[in-house]
Amino acid sequence: MPVIAIIGAGPGLGAAVARKFGREGFAVALIARNQAKLDALAVELEAEGVTARGYAADVREPATLESALARAADELGPISTLQYSPLPSRDYLKPVLDLTPELAREALQFSALGLIHAVRAVLPAMREAGGGSIILINGGTSVKARAGFAGTSVAFPAESAYGEMLFEALEGENIRVRQLVIPGGIPKLQLPNGIDDVALRIWEIQAAAGPFRTMLIPLEDGRE
Numbered sequence: 670m671p672v673i674a675i676i677g678a679g680p681g682l683g684a685a686v687a688r689k690f691g692r693e694g695f696a697v698a699l700i701a702r703n704q705a706k707l708d709a710l711a712v713e714l715e716a717e718g719v720t721a722r723g724y725a726a727d728v729r730e731p732a733t734l735e736s737a738l739a740r741a742a743d744e745l746g747p748i749s750t751l752q753y754s755p756l757p758s759r760d761y762l763k764p765v766l767d768l769t770p771e772l773a774r775e776a777l778q779f780s781a782l783g784l785i786h787a788v789r790a791v792l793p794a795m796r797e798a799g800g801g802s803i804i805l806i807n808g809g810t811s812v813k814a815r816a817g818f819a820g821t822s823v824a825f826p827a828e829s830a831y832g833e834m835l836f837e838a839l840e841g842e843n844i845r846v847r848q849l850v851i852p853g854g855i856p857k858l859q860l861p862n863g864i865d866d867v868a869l870r871i872w873e874i875q876a877a878a879g880p881f882r883t884m885l886i887p888l889e890d891g892r893e
């Protein structure tokens with residue numbers, strides 16, 4: 670059974686992607702900081718016929734992330750798909766004149782370094798298996814800086830650059846590296862099936878040949 674690890678598995682997009690991939694036959698490793706919430710989500714998914722388990726980790730603490738991914742692989746099998754989508758703290762959405770070096774460092778740890786640790790933990794198994802998917806989910810500040818959202822404006826581009834380089838480096842190995850950019854708040858996008866449409870889009874972009882970056886909607890139509 671293929672396994673997806675969702676880093677940032679909350680009640681919104683994380684749960685929707687877990688359901689979509691679960692229905693497609695994936696086992697799901699749910700990763701976020703709160704074990705009790707992960708366990709409750711895993712119970713919900715299991716009731717719907719999806720194999721799911723929760724593994725607590727904080728992306729700002731690499732050892733916890735690496736341990737969660739290792740435990741998930743031991744229990745569920747090698748991770749074939751990695752989604753990196755932790756929800757940024759409101760602290761990373763402060764105006765630029767409030768951005769301290771400490772906050773910038775934390776935002777970079779959250780977005781870029783966490784992803785680099787996670788990728789290095791799962792990539793050997795993907796390469797050995799001869800394929801896999803790595804999916805980054807980001808807001809519009811990954812493409813265009815906004816002075817009101819300073820932390821993500823500094824950190825998302827670093828995450829994106831790493832993803833884009835991975836895309837180039839792994840293209841020949843059947844490891845599909847993809848980024849979905851969601852400009853603006855998901856509820857405000859008024860998608861016909863809400864968050865499920867975003868999960869479907871993620872499923873589609875990682876299943877087919879295509880570019881590194883996909884915009885869910887054009888940047889000028891969104892915010893963030």
Ligand SMILES: NC(=O)c1ccc[n+]([C@@H]2O[C@H](COP(=O)([O-])OP(=O)(O)OC[C@H]3O[C@@H](n4cnc5c(N)ncnc54)[C@H](OP(=O)(O)O)[C@@H]3O)[C@@H](O)[C@H]2O)c1
Pocket residue numbers: 676677678679680681682683684700701702703706726727728729753754755756757758779806807808809851852853854855856893
């Ligand atoms: N929601 C939007 O409107 C929107 C707009 C644009 C882009 N996005 C992107 O969509 C993704 C999030 O989707 P969502 O908003 O629907 O969220 P979600 O999947 O409902 O939840 C994401 C989860 O990330 C976890 N998280 C936060 N900080 C973490 C940390 N330090 N370490 C590990 N996990 C952490 C939180 O759980 P814990 O608190 O238990 O750790 C949270 O429940 C992100 O990639 C975000 O950039 C969302």
